[in-house]
Amino acid sequence: MPDETLFEHAGGEEGLHRLEDHFYSSVLADPLLQPLFGAGQPTHVEHLTWFTAESFGGPDRFSRELGFRHLIDVHRHLNITEEQRQRFVDLYMAALDAVGMPGDKPFRDAVRDHLEFGTHVAMQNSRAATEEELHPLREVPIWTWAGNG
Secondary structure, three states, rough: OOOOOOHHHOHHHHHHHHHHHHHHHHHHHHOOOHHHOOOOOOOOHHHHHHHHHHHHOOOHHHHHOOHHHHHHHHHOOOOOOOOHHHHHHHHHHHHHOOHHHHHHHHHHHHHHHHHHHHHHHHEEEEEEEEHHOOOOOOOHHHOEEOOOO
């Protein structure tokens, strides 16, 4: 495994912002996912960047400025389907290529594992009718080359 974090390997905040900006544009243009995101939010790319940066071993700005409860709340009652969850993963993986993210297998595998985990958490939270039905995760998961660390 590389000595650098996933955050560093992805090009830091600048690289992740470029990725999230492209990804978000693709989501807003996708007929299956757009209903989940509405017309879009001006701060969404920034928040996605903060979350991914923190998850990949970068600064903890998402936790400090928004907190994980924010992430739970924005997904509540969206009733994300398996088809939408999978499309989210597919569009994200395509965005990696579109913005020239590293293509090495360890990085791509780590990103896919992160997406699979996160989208399952989001889908569960989107369908939870009560607090007890929410996924137990209550903090930004820190992802490493080997997975959720």
